[in-house]
Amino acid sequence: MNAAYTLGVDFGTNSVRAVVVDCRDGRTVGTRVFNYPSGHQGVLLDPRDPHLARQNPADYLEGLRASVTGALEEAARDKAFSAGRVIGIGVDTTGSTPIPVDVNNRALALDPKWSAVLAAQAWLWKDHTAAEEAAAITAAAAAHAPEYLAPIGGTYSSEWFWSKIWHCLKTAPEVFDAAYSWVELADYIPAVLAGVVHLGDLRRSVCAAGHKALYSDTWGGLPSKAFLARLDPKLAALRDRLFDEAYAADRPAGRLCAEWAAALGLRSGIAIAMGGFDAHYGAVGAGVRTGTLVKIIGTSTCDCAVAPVSGGIQNVPGICGIVNGSIMPGYYGIEAGQSAVGDLLKWWVERVCEGDDALHEALTARASRLRPGESGLMALDWNNGNRTVLVDPRLTGLIVGQTLHTSRADVYRALIEATAFGARAIIERLTACGVPVDRVVCCGGIAEKNPLFMQIYADVIGHPMIIAGSPQTPALGAAASAAVAAGEAAGGHASFAGAQAAMVRDGAQQFVPDAGARRVYDELYGIYRELHDTFGGVAGSTAELGTVMKRLLAIRERVMALQA
C-alpha cells in the first residue's frame, strides 16, 4: 500500500501543535508548534478579575495555518512524503471553550466592532467568571430536572458551556444579543476547515455536547426550553439557534474546503474528522480500549475509559461523565479525574516552600530516597476539591502525622502518595461498577518526566504504569481519527480499533509494582480510605467530621464578607 498521511491539530491553552503522521505505523514525519500571540501566553486576562480567561479566535486561525504549513514543510524533508498524500485532518481542542458566532459561523471577535471586547472572544476552559451561574444551574436542575445532573456527577461547573453563555448574557448583553449562536472550539475549527457558513450545516460532536452542554439522547438533546426559560427566556430562545443532534466520530465533520486547501497546500475535499476534546483524543492516541484506563497526568489528572455500548453500562456513582460516543464511536466514553495533581506539588513548592523548578527537582531527589511509610504522613489530595469519586469542589486538603522532624521532602512525597491513593479510589469505583481496568496507560507531563511519581502509582495501584508511546497523544489521536474519517479505501482505516492497532503503541518504559512497597501501600490505603470517607462525608462515617471542611470554609467566607 502506498503511504498515506493524516494531520492531527491539537489546540492547547497556550499554543497549537500540528503533526503529520503516517497512517501505516503512526510515525510522526512533521510537527510544528505555534504560540498564540495574544494576551499573556495566549490568554486574554482582566487585571480586575482573576477568574477571567479568554482567547482571541484570530489566534486559532493564524495558528491553524502556521502550524499545519510548518508541519507539512518539515514532513516534506521525508522523500516518501508529499502533501498530496495527506488524506485527512483531525482536530482536538481544550473545552469547554465556547465562542460567540454570527449566523455565518464567523467568530464575533473577528469583526472589528467586537475585536476589543473580552466577552466577544472565546471563553477559555479555565475561565471561572460564571461561578454564580453554575451554582444557579445546579440548583435549578436539582429542583426541576435532576436527570440532567446524574451523568455529570451532581454539579454543573462554572467552566462549562451554559454557565459561560448565561454569564455573558448577564454581564455583556450586547455581545449575547449580537451573537447568533455559540460554538465549542472543538466544533468550530472542523467547521472552519470544512467551509461551513450556515450554522445548520455544522455538525457538533457529542464529546463537547454530552460532557459540557447537558446534551443526552435520554431527554432528547439539549436541556428543554422550559428548563432554560427558568434561567432566562433568552437562553430558551437561543436553544432554537443551537443544535438538535450531536455526533460521535463515526462520520466526518466535513470535507476540506477549497479556500483552506489552498491556504494549507492540501488537496481540497479530504476528510475532516469530528473535533474532540484533547483528553479524549489523547486517550485514543494512548490506546484506550475496553479494559484500558488512560491517565493524563499533569496539573490535574483526567482519566478516560471506554465501555462498549453493546454491553450496556450501569450507573457509576461519582463519575463525572458517561457519554455515548464521546471518546470513540460504539463506546460509552467515561471520564473521571482529580482536580489537583501537579498543582498540588506546585502549591507545596511555590506557595509554601516559595521555591522554583530547581526545588521540585531537589525535593523529588530527596523524596525518592524515602521508602513507603517512612515519612509517617498521610495526606488527602483535595486542595482543589475532589472531582471523582466524591464530586465535591468544596473539599479541602488534610495532612496528618507530622512531627518536629517532618521535612518538606516528607510532605512532598506524601502529597504524591495522596494523589496515587486518589487514583486508586477512582479505579476501585470503576471496577466495582463493571468498568474493568486491567491495563493503565499514562501520558502527560508528569507521566513522561517523573519516574518517582510513576513508581509510586504502580506500587499504590498495583498495575504496571505503561507510559504512552507518543509524547503528543492528543494530536496522534486526532490524526488517527482523521484516518478513520478518510476511510480504508483512501489509505486510512476502517475503524478506531484498526487505526489504533496500526498507529498507536505503548512506550518502552513501564513502571512495575514492587511487592514489598505494595504491601505497605495497601495498609496505608486503608488509612487513606478512613480519612477519605470521614472527611468526604461518605454515608455511614462520622457525620460531624464530614462537614469540618465546609464549616471552615463557611467561617472563612463569613469573615471575608464582613471585611468587604
Place this chain on the structure above:
Amino acid sequence: MNAAYTLGVDFGTNSVRAVVVDCRDGRTVGTRVFNYPSGHQGVLLDPRDPHLARQNPADYLEGLRASVTGALEEAARDKAFSAGRVIGIGVDTTGSTPIPVDVNNRALALDPKWSAVLAAQAWLWKDHTAAEEAAAITAAAAAHAPEYLAPIGGTYSSEWFWSKIWHCLKTAPEVFDAAYSWVELADYIPAVLAGVVHLGDLRRSVCAAGHKALYSDTWGGLPSKAFLARLDPKLAALRDRLFDEAYAADRPAGRLCAEWAAALGLRSGIAIAMGGFDAHYGAVGAGVRTGTLVKIIGTSTCDCAVAPVSGGIQNVPGICGIVNGSIMPGYYGIEAGQSAVGDLLKWWVERVCEGDDALHEALTARASRLRPGESGLMALDWNNGNRTVLVDPRLTGLIVGQTLHTSRADVYRALIEATAFGARAIIERLTACGVPVDRVVCCGGIAEKNPLFMQIYADVIGHPMIIAGSPQTPALGAAASAAVAAGEAAGGHASFAGAQAAMVRDGAQQFVPDAGARRVYDELYGIYRELHDTFGGVAGSTAELGTVMKRLLAIRERVMALQA
C-alpha cells in the same frame, strides 16, 4: 525599715543568672549572666547519640561564684546597697537533672578520675537516652503499682530521675557503682551553699521528688524497694541511700557556710531557700496564687497553678503533676503543659520553610494581617505529642483546610492558633475539675516578644493575657523564696503571699480579648475539639480515627526496622 536584699540564682540550660533583689519592692539592683564554658553552649554532647545531653558540674560551681559576685558588684553601684544587707539566697534550676555524687555530696565528675566520663556528669533535663527505661518503668508501674502513674498522667518520662539512673546502671555500671547516691541539681546547689557534706543532712525539695522521682506521701515517699527490685536490685539498694522525706519551701534548705560566704563576699549563716524547678519559681515570680494560671511560653509551654491544700483537690485527669507543696508551701502545685509551642513554629520555619529568624519575623508580620478564620485552616498542636490533657507523647500533627492558595503565613498563624486552642483545652480541664482560673499571667520568651501570639491567646482563651512584670521570673521567684526563708525579722517576709505582694507585680502590657475575634474563635474551638477528641482517641468519639496517628507511626517504625 532598712533595705534588705536577697539573691535569686537561676540555673538554665545554657547559662546561670544571678539577680539581687530589694525585698521591699522586688526591684532588681544587680544582675549577672554566666555562660557555661563546657561543651556546646554548656551542653555536653555525644556525636554518636543525638539523645544525649549532659552538663559539667564544675560549670555550675564556677557559674554560681561568677554570677553571684558579678550581680553583687553591679548592685554595689547602688548607694543604699551593701553585701551585708543580703539576707538570703534562693536557687532554681532545670530538672529533672540528676547528678551522681559521692558520700560527701561531691559531684563524681569533680573527681579527675571521672571528669572525662559522660555518664558521671549531670544528666541534663533534655537528655533522652533513657527512653527504653522510661517505657519499662511505665509498664512495670501499670502492672504492679498503678498508683504511681496516676499523679503523673500515666506515663513515666525518659527525662526523669529513675529512667536516667537506671540507664546509667545499664550502660555505665562503673559510674553507678562509684556513685554513693544521686542528687537533683535543684537540691545540689542549696546543699553546696549550705556546706552539706553528709548526704543525711541534705534536704530534698518535694518539687523535684514529687514531679520526677515518683515521691508521694500517699505511698510513703519514694517507690517501694519491692517495686525498684523489679527493675534492678541495685536500684532497690540505692533507695536506702536516697531519702525518706522531701520538703516544701516552708523552711530553709540550710544556712550559708563560711567557705561559700567568703567566696561570694556575703555574710555566713544567711538563709538558703529550698531549691526548686525554674518553672515553679517562675510561677512564684509571676504572681501565681489561687485562681491565677501562670503560663511560661517558650519552645514548649509549662502551665502552673496552685490550689490550697486546705481546700482539698479532686483528681484532674490528664494533668501531669499535682504535688503538695511543690510550688509554694500550703498549696498543691499543679503543672500542665504543651510539648511544642515555639518549637512548632520553629519546625515550620526551619524544617519546612528552611528559613531563619528573619523569616519568623516576616511570617509574623504576614500572619498578623490575617483575621481569625480567614486562613480556613485548623491544626492540631501535637507534632511533639500531647502532654496535657491527653498525656500521649505518640500523637502527631494534623492540618486541615488547605487549598491551592494556602500560604506559609496562613499555616504559621494556624499553628499559633492551634497552640492557643490547646491552651484553652487545658484551662477548661482545670476549671472543670475545681481549679479556678480567673487570671492568666504569661512569661517566657514568646510572651515577652510576640504580641501576635499573645493577642491570639487572649482572643481564644477569653481572658486578658497579662505579661509578667519581670523578664526573669524564675530568678525573682527564687529571690522571693529566699526572703521567706530569711523571715520577716531579718527584713524578709513571713509568707510567700507576703513576699509576692511586696516583690511581684504585673507588667504594664496586657492583651485584652476582642469580642469579634472571640466569637469566631469560639466557633473554631468547637471544630478543634472535634478533631482533638477524634484523633486523640477520647472515649465516645470514632474509635477508628483515634488510632490513625499510632498506626502511621507503627508502619513507619516497621519500615525503619526492616532497613536496619
